[in-house]
Amino acid sequence: MAATVDPPRTQTPTPASAPDEPGLERAAEQAESRRGFLIGLPSLLYLVVLFALPLVIVVVYSFATRSRTGRTILADWNLSSYARLFDPLVLEIGLRSLWLALLTTVISLVVGYPFAYYLATRSPRVRGVLLVLVMIPFWSNFLIRTYAWRVILGRDGPFVRFLEPILGTEGQLLFTPFAVVVGLVYGYLPFMILPLYATLERLDFSLVEAARDLHATGWQAFWRVTWPLSRPGVVAGSILVFIPSFGAYVTPEILGGGRTTMIGSYVVRQFLSARDWPFGSALSVAILAVMLVAAVVYFRTRDREA
Amino acid sequence: MSLTDTSGASRPLVADDSVIRPKRGVERLLAGNAWLVFAFLYLPILLLFVLSFNDNRVVGVWTEPSLRWYRAMITDSAVLGALRNSIVVAFISTVVSTILGTAAGLSLERFRYRGQRTYDGLLYLPVIIPDVTMAVMMLLFFVQAFDLLGAMLGVSATFGIGTISLSHIAFNISFVAVVVRARIVGLDPSLEEAAADLYASRWQAFRRVTLPLIAPGVAGGALLALTLSLDEVVITSFVAGPGSTTLPVYVFGLVRRGVTPLINAVSVLMLVGSMLLVLASLLLSRQRNTT
Amino acid sequence: MDDHQLAGTLDAGPLAAKTPVLDTVTTEVAAVSGIEVDAPLPAVRLQGVTKRFPGGRNHDPVVAVDDLDLDIRDGEFFSLLGPSGCGKTTTLRMIAGFEYPSAGSLQIFGQEVGLEPPNKRPVNTVFQSYALFPHMTVAKNIAFGLEMQQLPVDEIDRRVAEVIELVQLQGREGRRPKQLSGGQQQRVALARALVNHPKVLLLDEPLGALDLKLRQAMQLELKRIQEQVGITFVYVTHDQEEALTMSDRIAVMDGGRLLQVGDPEEIYDRPRTRFVADFIGDTNLLIAEVLDADTARLYDGTVVRVPTGAPAGSTVTLAVRPEKLGLWHADAERDLRLDALTGTIRRVTFLGNAINYEVVAGERAPVELVVRQGNTPGIEHFADGERVRVRWLPGSVAVLED
Numbered sequence: 001m002a003a004t005v006d007p008p009r010t011q012t013p014t015p016a017s018a019p020d021e022p023g024l025e026r027a028a029e030q031a032e033s034r035r036g037f038l039i040g041l042p043s044l045l046y047l048v049v050l051f052a053l054p055l056v057i058v059v060v061y062s063f064a065t066r067s068r069t070g071r072t073i074l075a076d077w078n079l080s081s082y083a084r085l086f087d088p089l090v091l092e093i094g095l096r097s098l099w100l101a102l103l104t105t106v107i108s109l110v111v112g113y114p115f116a117y118y119l120a121t122r123s124p125r126v127r128g129v130l131l132v133l134v135m136i137p138f139w140s141n142f143l144i145r146t147y148a149w150r151v152i153l154g155r156d157g158p159f160v161r162f163l164e165p166i167l168g169t170e171g172q173l174l175f176t177p178f179a180v181v182v183g184l185v186y187g188y189l190p191f192m193i194l195p196l197y198a199t200l201e202r203l204d205f206s207l208v209e210a211a212r213d214l215h216a217t218g219w220q221a222f223w224r225v226t227w228p229l230s231r232p233g234v235v236a237g238s239i240l241v242f243i244p245s246f247g248a249y250v251t252p253e254i255l256g257g258g259r260t261t262m263i264g265s266y267v268v269r270q271f272l273s274a275r276d277w278p279f280g281s282a283l284s285v286a287i288l289a290v291m292l293v294a295a296v297v298y299f300r301t302r303d304r305e306a
Numbered sequence: 307m308s309l310t311d312t313s314g315a316s317r318p319l320v321a322d323d324s325v326i327r328p329k330r331g332v333e334r335l336l337a338g339n340a341w342l343v344f345a346f347l348y349l350p351i352l353l354l355f356v357l358s359f360n361d362n363r364v365v366g367v368w369t370e371p372s373l374r375w376y377r378a379m380i381t382d383s384a385v386l387g388a389l390r391n392s393i394v395v396a397f398i399s400t401v402v403s404t405i406l407g408t409a410a411g412l413s414l415e416r417f418r419y420r421g422q423r424t425y426d427g428l429l430y431l432p433v434i435i436p437d438v439t440m441a442v443m444m445l446l447f448f449v450q451a452f453d454l455l456g457a458m459l460g461v462s463a464t465f466g467i468g469t470i471s472l473s474h475i476a477f478n479i480s481f482v483a484v485v486v487r488a489r490i491v492g493l494d495p496s497l498e499e500a501a502a503d504l505y506a507s508r509w510q511a512f513r514r515v516t517l518p519l520i521a522p523g524v525a526g527g528a529l530l531a532l533t534l535s536l537d538e539v540v541i542t543s544f545v546a547g548p549g550s551t552t553l554p555v556y557v558f559g560l561v562r563r564g565v566t567p568l569i570n571a572v573s574v575l576m577l578v579g580s581m582l583l584v585l586a587s588l589l590l591s592r593q594r595n596t597t
Numbered sequence: 598m599d600d601h602q603l604a605g606t607l608d609a610g611p612l613a614a615k616t617p618v619l620d621t622v623t624t625e626v627a628a629v630s631g632i633e634v635d636a637p638l639p640a641v642r643l644q645g646v647t648k649r650f651p652g653g654r655n656h657d658p659v660v661a662v663d664d665l666d667l668d669i670r671d672g673e674f675f676s677l678l679g680p681s682g683c684g685k686t687t688t689l690r691m692i693a694g695f696e697y698p699s700a701g702s703l704q705i706f707g708q709e710v711g712l713e714p715p716n717k718r719p720v721n722t723v724f725q726s727y728a729l730f731p732h733m734t735v736a737k738n739i740a741f742g743l744e745m746q747q748l749p750v751d752e753i754d755r756r757v758a759e760v761i762e763l764v765q766l767q768g769r770e771g772r773r774p775k776q777l778s779g780g781q782q783q784r785v786a787l788a789r790a791l792v793n794h795p796k797v798l799l800l801d802e803p804l805g806a807l808d809l810k811l812r813q814a815m816q817l818e819l820k821r822i823q824e825q826v827g828i829t830f831v832y833v834t835h836d837q838e839e840a841l842t843m844s845d846r847i848a849v850m851d852g853g854r855l856l857q858v859g860d861p862e863e864i865y866d867r868p869r870t871r872f873v874a875d876f877i878g879d880t881n882l883l884i885a886e887v888l889d890a891d892t893a894r895l896y897d898g899t900v901v902r903v904p905t906g907a908p909a910g911s912t913v914t915l916a917v918r919p920e921k922l923g924l925w926h927a928d929a930e931r932d933l934r935l936d937a938l939t940g941t942i943r944r945v946t947f948l949g950n951a952i953n954y955e956v957v958a959g960e961r962a963p964v965e966l967v968v969r970q971g972n973t974p975g976i977e978h979f980a981d982g983e984r985v986r987v988r989w990l991p992g993s994v995a996v997l998e999d
Contacts, residue, residue: 023649023699028712036417040425043410043479047428050476054443061446115343118336130340132588137347139584141537143554144573147561148350151357151365154565158353186346218332240434247436249540254561264438271445271544284442288435295434499695500728502715504742504793514741518732 055288062281070275081282090266094286097263100177101245104184108192108241109234111185116196116233120203131197138190146254149183150174153255175257183251188244192237199233200226232302239298247287263287351577358570365565375571385572387549388556394467395542395552396535399474404528406475407482408520414483415490416498432480441544444473448545465547473545474535481534482527489523522590529587533580638707639668640797640829641692646701646711648687648853661687663853665701669797669831674823676832676840679850680876685833686801688850692831693722693799706796716745721790723800727782729774735785736761736770742793760792763822780811787822797829804839816842837877841865849873866918867995874916874997881922881966882997883915893996897959899938902991914997919969921993924954924977927984935988938964942983948972954979956987 063077084090119130137145153159153173160173173179203226211221249264256262263283270280357365361372379385414426432440448469455461497519501511517524539554546555553576560569646665649658662684669675677685690696691703694715703711710718721742730738736757743753761767764784774782783803790798803819804812820843823830834840840847841861848858849872857869868874871882885893887905893913894900907913927939940958943965954968968987970976979985 023647023697024701024712025697025699028697033417033419036413037419039409039417040413043406043413043483044425044428046406046475046479047432050447050472051432051443052428054447057446057450058439058443111339111343114336114339118340133344134347135588136581136584137351139533139587140351140580141554141573141576143537143539143558143561144354144576145350147557147565147569147573148354150561151565151570152350152353154365156364156367186350189343189347243434244436247438249438250558253558264436267438267442268540271442277446280442281446284439287439291434291436291439494726494728496724496726496728497730499693499715500722500724500730500789501741502695503693503720503722504789505716505745506741507716507745510745515730519730 058281058284061278062285064278064281066276066278072277081278084279085282085286090283093261093263093266096177096260097246097248098290100181100184100260100262101242101248103181104188104245105192105238105242107181107185108189109238112189112192112196112237113230113234116193116200119193119197120200127201134190134193138194142187143250143254146183146187146251149179149186150254153179153182174255175260177256177260179255180248180252180260180262183255184245184248187251188241191240191244195236195240196230196233199230199236203229235298235301239294243291243294246290354570354573354577358567358574360567360570363567365567365570375567378568379571379575382568384556385553388551388553391467391470391550392536392552392554395470395474396532398467398471399478399535400528400531402471403475403478403482403531404524407479407527407531408486408524410479410483411486411490412516415487416495429480429483432477433484437538437540440473440477441541444469444476444541445544465545466550469545469547470542470550470552473541474538477541478531478534481530482524485527485530486520486523489520489526493519525590526587529583529590533583533587536576536583537580637671639704640671640673640706641667641669641831642702642704642707643667643688643692644702644704646688646691646698646703648684648691648696649699660853662691662698665853665855667848667855667858669829670846671706672827672829673845674820674830674832674843676834676844676847677850678834678837678840678847678877680835683850684853685835685850687853689722689799689801689831689833692797693720694718719796720799721793721795723783723786723790723798723803725801725803725805727774727786727803727806729782729785729789731774733773734770735766735772735774735777738774738785739789739792741789746793756792760788763791763825764788779807780815783807783815787819791822791826791828795828797831798823800830800832802834803832804834804836812839819843841877849876851876866993868916869995869997870999871914871916871997872999874995879919879967879969880916881919883917883964883966885913885915887911887913895938895959895964896962897938897940897964899936899958899964901936901994903994903996905996907996914999915994916997917966917989917994919953919967920951920971921989922966922968923988924956924968924970924979925986925988926977927986929986929988932988934990936991936994937986937988938966939984939986940964942979942981942985945979945981952978954985956985958987 060074061072062081063079065073065076065078065080067073085094119127119134122130151157155172155174157173163173207225207229208221211225212218216224247264248262249268252260252262252265253268256265264287267280267283267287270276270283274280358375359371359373360368361374362369410425410429414422414429448465452463455463493516497515498511501515502508506514537554538552539558542552543555543558546552551559553572557569557572557576560566643665646662646667647660648662649660652658665684665688667688677688679685687696691698691711692705694710694713694717698711701711702709705719730741733741739757739760740753743756748756757770761770764787766781766784766788769777769781774785777785783806786803800819804815807815816839819830832840832843841864844861846858846860847864849856849864851872857864857873859867864873865877868877868880874880874882883895883901885895885901885903887893887907887909888900889909890905892900892902893905893915901915903915905913923935931937938956938958940956942954943957944955946953946955948969949972951969951971954970956966956968958964958966966987
């Protein structure tokens with residue numbers, strides 16, 4: 001047989017293939033998909049039952065009514081819990097949370113960016129060691145790390161005693177917004193540093209060289225090249241700091257006082273002491289909404305940069 | 307902070323990275339900032355270590371070093387009970403979430419099917435959701451579930467180790483999946499093809515090639531789950547029953563009432579525990595990079 | 598181990614034993630297809646093989662391989678050659694079983710395997726990335742396939758030792774892939790596939806990651822091993838030189854279609870299409886008007902003797918390699934055995950081992966062509982602007998189909 005480009009057609013079943021018809025491989029590929037789905041199914045079921053369903057229940061509760069005794073009546077569906085979100089007191093707490101979370105985010109960015117830049121411009125060896133040094137406190141117990149600041153900022157702590165000449169004997173750091181922000185920055189700074197470091201480390205520094213070659217000053221090269229290219233890291237870090245800061249509970253509870261109540265603590269209060277579950281649920285939904293907005297912003301930016 | 311280029315200043319012509327490396331002044335500022343950050347991160351922890359060995363009943367007043375509060379800690383039945391609960395919960399939730407999270411990671415990274423994006427989104431939510439919200443979700447879910455169980459089966463269930471473990475698994479699956487997926491993504495898909503090409507069945511290919519290669523990721527995910535479970539406060543305090551508090555919840559209760567030397571000692575115990583876990587996972591990731 | 602011994606072990610390999618039905622299949626297929634009964638069964642036969650990949654949301658499916666008919670003969674070194682995205686790798690992956698065809702029939706020694714999983718096919722693959730198992734030693738990597746087939750331990754040991762000798766990796770058995778050089782990893786990948794005595798060995802650009810010198814050495818090495826073991830090799834490459842050097846036959850692909858199949862000389866000297874002529878080596882493409890069955894005329898009036906196969910008056914494209922052209926002074930004697938064209942040198946490019954001359958002939962519609970002269974002693978050098986005569990043997994010009 002010489003001509004191999006067109007071997008004689010045999011009667012071996014060669015199904016005529018219209019382009020829009022499913023191909024021969026379809027059954028095999030479907031079996032493969034089914035197999036993959038089945039492997040993921042147990043976790044999917046778990047998440048549906050113990051995450052998605054609870055989420056729905058919270059939304060349902062937010063429309064329920066609270067009885068005089070604090071019981072939740074799953075009837076008489078109404079929006080009064082949402083209406084209460086606009087009470088001056090609640091709005092104040094919400095705005096305070098927003099403000100403290102934003103402040104935390106900005107401070108983390110201002111401190112974290114140069115830190116990540118410093119890290120990313122070290123030699124690979126040094127970089128590895130420094131990164132480990134960032135990771136260790138990051139992975140250590142959050143509650144305990146916050147507690148440490150209570151000791152530091154407390155009445156007999158080193159800070160107050162050191163600052164006594166300035167603050168006076170009545171001065172106090174603990175239970176102030178300052179303490180809360182310090183605690184939040186302390187807790188979430190690594191969330192800012194790690195994504196920033198990840199983008200800066202991957203940044204092609206020959207682009208900066210190119211900018212310098214094209215007569216940019218160091219400052220111009222930074223603003224016109226490095227900063228825009230590191231923006232995905234900035235956005236990711238900011239969101240990762242903002243979301244937990246906004247919903248924080250442990251930090252304001254340990255370091256804050258009556259006048260620094262944040263929305264997380266307020267939610268907990270509805271469940272553990274005030275026993276107003278519908279209102280607490282509505283507050284949780286509000287937190288979720290803020291979180292989702294932040295997440296959408298993040299994914300939008302990421303997709304645009306990509 | 308002045309990053310402005312002083313173009314008149316003499317620039318050394320030696321280093322080839324002189325253009326990308328910031329000027330010496332800026333470099334100093336960056337280094338200074340870095341050391342301040344490290345001090346900020348480590349001094350509080352260090353202080354806690356030192357104070358835990360202080361004999362004085364008042365935390366801020368140093369008298370002499372002693373192990374007094376550690377002795378108090380290991381004889382405190384409440385602390386020990388809470389520690390035991392913590393360990394039980396951490397063990398259960400780590401084992402279950404490691405298996406489920408790894409399966410989820412494999413399913414999402416190695417297969418294509420419809421509805422995958424929704425699954426993906428659902429899997430990411432527990433990572434970013436604030437713990438307070440998750441705590442509310444779990445509380446209401448279990449209240450409803452108990453009502454239902456009582457009404458339909460006459461079974462009376464209560465909050466306790468079980469509910470805590472179920473809640474911890476709910477968020478740990480996602481964290482394990484994130485870590486495992488990162489490992490799977492880095493795995494050359496042709497390795498699995500090679501196994502199949504060399505007559506391995508699906509199970510053999512998984513057992514002999516895929517699993518050993520993603521093992522560091524699975525172990526990393528398990529360590530993360532263990533750490534998170536041992537550290538969790540908010541969700542746990544919502545779904546813990548009487549007598550089933552975990553160590554962080556117990557400590558949180560104490561801390562809200564004030565600072566005591568006993569808390570310092572327990573804190574150091576917990577810090578050392580989590581740092582050992584970090585070190586273990588760092589060693590793992592080093593091994594991960596070499597294989 | 599000498600060649601005979603190895604050939605012997607391969608013939609008596611378990612795969613050969615596993616398929617006693619081979620002969621009956623041969624006759625059956627032969628009877629149905631009307632091929633002469635004694636024609637040997639092809640190692641791989643593709644008939645109407647098509648592969649469509651889903652094109653994503655609101656997109657038409659992408660046709661990676663389009664209605665491919667191809668026979669690969671038993672024992673030959675066969676190359677699939679083409680630019681990236683031409684469908685050659687998809688074709689190889691379908692033979693291996695990593696992709697299933699959307700339509701068509703795929704047979705290995707007469708057995709339909711199109712929808713069989715890879716572990717059920719008597720073929721093995723050498724991957725582009727080698728795909729060596731990083732957590733296993735060299736010996737364990739090589740033994741993997743035999744262990745999966747549950748061969749007795751002593752036979753596994755014997756065959757691993759044999760193949761290690763074949764690829765000259767003695768002393769490296771205990772190493773991990775990471776501890777080997779690129780060339781050594783390549784040999785392990787080859788050994789891991791060969792140790793199974795596959796009926797067909799599939800190689801997906803296996804030399805792509807090696808540097809030039811090593812690649813050239815490995816080309817010869819691969820050819821030697823192929824001749825020694827006598828297994829059919831199907832070799833995917835985008836490197837035309839590599840394909841020409843090693844192959845018994847080459848299939849040139851583009852856009853999912855097969856353009857031409859032939860031995861290296863055929864492909865090089867008688868390209869059928871513009872794409873093949875252009876993709877393989879350098880070539881001069883000349884537009885000509887057909888005068889009759891045996892001659893065509895270039896725009897400058899030069900008459901070229903070539904079997905045109907087209908009606909008089911139609912236009913055809915001719916292809917001729919630069920090195921098939923000779924360069925002479927314009928006043929050189931006529932030689933009736935050669936066709937010739939007179940023109941002016943417009944540019945001279947020195948290549949080291951050769952010199953390229955760009956020659957222009959004619960005025961209104963100038964014919965441009967490149968002449969390559971080997972830089973050998975005694976060869977006359979020409980200068981820019983010189984009038985020259987370009988001459989060639991009539992057989993060195995090919996007519997393209999498009």
